[in-house]
Amino acid sequence: xxxxxxxxxxxxxxxxxxxxxxxxxxxxxxxxxxxxxxxxxxxxxxxxxxxxxxxxxxxxxxxxxxxxxxxxxxxxxxxxxxxxxxxxxxxxxxxxxxxxxxxxxxxxxxxxxxxxxxxxxxxxxxxxxx
Numbered sequence: 001x002x003x004x005x006x007x008x009x010x011x012x013x014x015x016x017x018x019x020x021x022x023x024x025x026x027x028x029x030x031x032x033x034x035x036x037x038x039x040x041x042x043x044x045x046x047x048x049x050x051x052x053x054x055x056x057x058x059x060x061x062x063x064x065x066x067x068x069x070x071x072x073x074x075x076x077x078x079x080x081x082x083x084x085x086x087x088x089x090x091x092x093x094x095x096x097x098x099x100x101x102x103x104x105x106x107x108x109x110x111x112x113x114x115x116x117x118x119x120x121x122x123x124x125x126x127x128x129x130x
Contacts, residue, residue: 022119062106068098080122 072094079087090097108114 060109063102065098065102068102069094
């Protein structure tokens, strides 16, 4: 499955006639970054010697079933075209779904893997009006 192509093109109009694959999505941002680098190449480049953080993200604690229930209840009731179940229904049965979702999340994090069938997203750009 590929994500719908909903990017604002250079003319400012939505171009949602085709679809982006994950490779297309990656290529779009790689090209965008390259254009930015080319346009700023003549400017002074800062030297960053270190980036100290108070709490580095090197350890993840397993999520509990209760954590998942809390997150599901607090999440907005928005829905996406990729969702297989309406959000309102998922929130109504979160006590039954959380014992399934929590171990899946923990396995994904501990194994550094993300299910391939979950690697699809609908990306919509927002106009950054100044």
